[in-house]
Amino acid sequence: MDKKRRTIAIDMDGVIADTVSHFIKWYERDYGLRVGLDAFEGKPEAEGLPGNTVRKYVVTPGFFRSVPVMEGAKEAVLKLSKNFDVYIVSAAMEFPQSLIEKYEWLQEHFPFISWKNIILCGDKSIIGTDYMIDDHVRNLDTFKGTTLMFTAGHNVGVIHHRRVNNWKEIIEFLKEEV
Structure with a gap:
């Protein structure tokens, strides 16, 4: 099984x-x-x-629609999708005009992510995956699984979540979890 x-x-x-x-x-x-x-x-x-x-x-x-892809993200997400069910989750409802732009952006840059695995929401506290990779503490604080805080200027002083500085570090951490 x-x-x-x-x-x-x-x-x-x-x-x-x-x-x-x-x-x-x-x-x-x-x-x-x-x-x-x-x-x-x-x-x-x-x-x-x-x-x-x-x-x-x-x-x-x-x-x-025109935001650049984070360095190493495309390759890393593709690699992760071989061993994990990957969901892209964005609290997009605050800026409703962003919904179609974000969807189109994902279709262009991450075409291997199915529309079924794209969650555009208002509050991420409903997300029940095993892991969450996010840069905002407010989303990580309410998450019940394992959190990985992607380093950003606004979270430099935060120490209560496991910090990852780039996609290489995420791959290394999750390699141990497979």
């Missing part, structure tokens, strides 16, 4: 989609000023750029 495959919930923004580098790129395009990743360190993501710029971008058509 086959052993039941374990399940993983993987966040989009800040985990497989490099939203911070995209904020920086759009800010330079619109204001002619280059900011570094340190602008996002130690503060909520929405406060990483002057004014209300981050909030403006997340409601701008095309923003989510």
Whole structure:
């Protein structure tokens, strides 16, 4: 009898989609000023750029559709899908215009993820997978399985979840779990 495959919930923004580098790129395009990743360190993501710029971008058509893929994410998620049931989970309801953009983005960059394994929701506390990879503490704190906190500027001071800095570290950790 086959052993039941374990399940993983993987966040989009800040985990497989490099939203911070995209904020920086759009800010330079619109204001002619280059900011570094340190602008996002130690503060909520929405406060990483002057004014209300981050909030403006997340409601701008095309923003989510054009976000670059996080380095190593595509290859790592493909590798994980061989041993785990992988679900992409995004709390997308706050920005409803992002729903179709996120779906199209996943179809382009992660075509091996079935539409049945894409969960666009409002509150991730309902997710019941074995593992969750996310950059936001609020999602990890309510999760009942094993958490992996993807390093981001807004979570630098958090120490109560297992931290992973990149996709290579995630693969190494989950290799032990198979």
